[in-house]
Amino acid sequence: MRTVQFFDTTLRDGEQSPGVNLSAEEKVTIALQLERLGIHVIEAGFAASSQGDLEAVRRVGKAVKNSTVVSLARSVPGDIEKAWEALKEAENPGLHIFLATSPIHRKYKLNMTREEVLEQAEASVRLAKKYFPKVEFSTEDGGRTEKEFLCQVAERVIDAGADVLNIPDTVGYLTPQEYGDIFRYLRARVRGIEKVKLSAHCHDDLGMAVANTLAAIEAGVEQVEGTINGIGERAGNAALEEVAMALATREDHYRVATGLQLKEIAKTSRMVSKMTGMLVPGNKAVVGANAFAHEAGIHQDGMLKNSSTYEIMRPETIGQDATRLVLGKHSGRHAFRDKLKGMGYELTDQQINQLFVRFKELTDRKKTVEDEDIASLVEEKWAEEEEVYTLETVQLSYGNQSVPTASVRVLDVRHQRVLEEAACGNGSVDAIFKAIDRVTGEASHLEDFKIASVTHGKDALGEVYVKLRQGDRTVQGRGVSTDVLEASARAYIHAVNRIVARREADPTAQKARAVVSS
Ligand SMILES: CC(=O)SCCNC(=O)CCNC(=O)[C@H](O)C(C)(C)COP(=O)(O)OP(=O)(O)OC[C@H]1O[C@@H](n2cnc3c(N)ncnc32)[C@H](O)[C@@H]1OP(=O)(O)O
Numbered sequence: 001m002r003t004v005q006f007f008d009t010t011l012r013d014g015e016q017s018p019g020v021n022l023s024a025e026e027k028v029t030i031a032l033q034l035e036r037l038g039i040h041v042i043e044a045g046f047a048a049s050s051q052g053d054l055e056a057v058r059r060v061g062k063a064v065k066n067s068t069v070v071s072l073a074r075s076v077p078g079d080i081e082k083a084w085e086a087l088k089e090a091e092n093p094g095l096h097i098f099l100a101t102s103p104i105h106r107k108y109k110l111n112m113t114r115e116e117v118l119e120q121a122e123a124s125v126r127l128a129k130k131y132f133p134k135v136e137f138s139t140e141d142g143g144r145t146e147k148e149f150l151c152q153v154a155e156r157v158i159d160a161g162a163d164v165l166n167i168p169d170t171v172g173y174l175t176p177q178e179y180g181d182i183f184r185y186l187r188a189r190v191r192g193i194e195k196v197k198l199s200a201h202c203h204d205d206l207g208m209a210v211a212n213t214l215a216a217i218e219a220g221v222e223q224v225e226g227t228i229n230g231i232g233e234r235a236g237n238a239a240l241e242e243v244a245m246a247l248a249t250r251e252d253h254y255r256v257a258t259g260l261q262l263k264e265i266a267k268t269s270r271m272v273s274k275m276t277g278m279l280v281p282g283n284k285a286v287v288g289a290n291a292f293a294h295e296a297g298i299h300q301d302g303m304l305k306n307s308s309t310y311e312i313m314r315p316e317t318i319g320q321d322a323t324r325l326v327l328g329k330h331s332g333r334h335a336f337r338d339k340l341k342g343m344g345y346e347l348t349d350q351q352i353n354q355l356f357v358r359f360k361e362l363t364d365r366k367k368t369v370e371d372e373d374i375a376s377l378v379e380e381k382w383a384e385e386e387e388v389y390t391l392e393t394v395q396l397s398y399g400n401q402s403v404p405t406a407s408v409r410v411l412d413v414r415h416q417r418v419l420e421e422a423a424c425g426n427g428s429v430d431a432i433f434k435a436i437d438r439v440t441g442e443a444s445h446l447e448d449f450k451i452a453s454v455t456h457g458k459d460a461l462g463e464v465y466v467k468l469r470q471g472d473r474t475v476q477g478r479g480v481s482t483d484v485l486e487a488s489a490r491a492y493i494h495a496v497n498r499i500v501a502r503r504e505a506d507p508t509a510q511k512a513r514a515v516v517s518s
């Protein structure tokens with residue numbers, strides 16, 4: 001199997017993302033992580049661009065031992081000398097020189113003729129080779145350069161001693177077929193092409209950076225360039241973690257080895273995101289928070305039966321936490337049952353079905369259902385006596401200048417009758433409790449009332465505890481809902497059910513009820 005080496009430019013092209021500015025310490029930290037990932041060439045910066053970047057390149061060059069560390073340089077002696085000043089003490093120094101070759105760049109930016117471009121390219125590579133053991137030459141905007149002129153540039157820099165020839169699609173303009181064809185064209189026509197490694201460097205302006213990079217690999221390039229998380233100038237560069245995982249997952253197709261430590265991908269991505277402040281979108285391939293998360297019930301069922309149904313890679317491969325089955329609006333019973341089991345609850349099918357109904361109600365009101373929410377639903381049913389009454393609806397009329405009125409509808413489970421009552425109160429909660437007293441005929445004394453939030457945010461679950469006394473018996477009730485008034489009604493009915501259950505279990509309690517009622 002042939003190998004392709006990875007050239008990472010997160011610290012140079014990645015840093016060109018608007019708003020990103022890495023300190024020397026941050027560059028060293030990221031570079032050492034790139035080294036752990038097994039990146040072959042690390043572009044640490046552009047030494048001539050500032051004294052600060054020169055210092056950062058110098059420090060990266062000294063810190064990294066196993067990867068080649070390069071600086072970018074324009075095709076001018078001053079830039080090449082600055083790069084050498086930065087990297088002369090590096091373990092494995094290299095230089096990356098570029099000069100634009102396309103007609104647009106020649107005419108408008110450089111104001112140079114073809115001949116001048118050829119001469120400057122050759123001269124700069126010759127000078128660079130006096131300092132650096134490894135020199136890469138890039139034909140900036142190579143993707144929009146006349147193919148036969150690219151061949152001339154290639155021959156001149158190869159003659160001058162370039163080790164790597166990079167043909168960038170600087171503005172992300174080409175299609176995969178067109179980009180691959182450039183490398184096939186060069187290989188077939190350039191004298192001495194076998195003396196250099198061919199390299200691909202793609203931008204994502206049309207969202208094709210990774211596809212173009214893979215097309216270049218199919219066309220035989222030996223090196224690919226890009227950044228972690230695809231950050232970079234404008235729409236960014238090819239995301240190296242995506243290229244690496246495409247090669248690993250579709251090894252049957254590409255038949256290419258990279259030697260990368262794939263397990264380091266997730267950590268590297270997190271580090272780059274944190275240090276650059278460039279957040280990774282949830283749906284980003286390979287490293288997005290949802291890349292290994294499943295919410296739809298049918299997918300979750302498939303995943304539980306066999307993960308190959310919906311996952312083509314394993315999260316462990318990139319050092320990511322295990323696959324997540326996210327419980328939400330689209331989830332089904334299989335995933336719900338699995339979650340309860342995972343949380344250590346042993347429940348009967350009937351209990352699970354009852355809880356599932358409550359869970360689905362919750363997902364209509366709450367964006368994300370967290371473990372604490374599910375625990376609350378289960379615990380609401382803990383040590384549940386027979387349900388005598390269940391809450392159907394609660395309605396309130398409230399105004400700061402009027403008396404709050406509540407009407408409640410409950411199901412009398414034993415007689416399968418729906419009962420309705422209304423009552424006024426000192427406040428909304430008081431009105432609800434009085435309406436429940438009326439509808440159930442269970443007059444009790446409220447001893448305590450507490451509200452707690454289960455999770456955070458506007459749609460957090462509210463948990464209400466009530467303590468009721470009837471005669472000499474005190475019971476607690478608990479209710480959960482995204483609405484604290486509904487949670488209060490649920491808690492009160494829970495407590496009433498317990499009162500009925502305990503009274504029926506204890507004949508002396510019957511008497512107490514009679515006393516309270518009178
Ligand atoms: C495709 C890429 O990503 S290329 C890398 C782009 N990265 C950067 O530009 C980041 C770092 N750059 C910088 O800090 C600054 O641009 C510097 C220090 C390099 C140069 O700054 P300045 O001297 O003020 O020049 P400025 O950036 O305004 O213009 C660039 C000059 O370099 C010339 N130039 C551009 N590319 C090259 C090249 N590869 N080789 C030689 N000269 C070049 C331009 O024609 C222009 O020359 P002019 O001044 O004669 O018109």
Ligand SMILES: CC(C)C(=O)C(=O)O
Binds near residue numbers: 140170
């Ligand atoms: C310097 C070169 C390789 C570059 O970044 C580009 O052309 O995009």
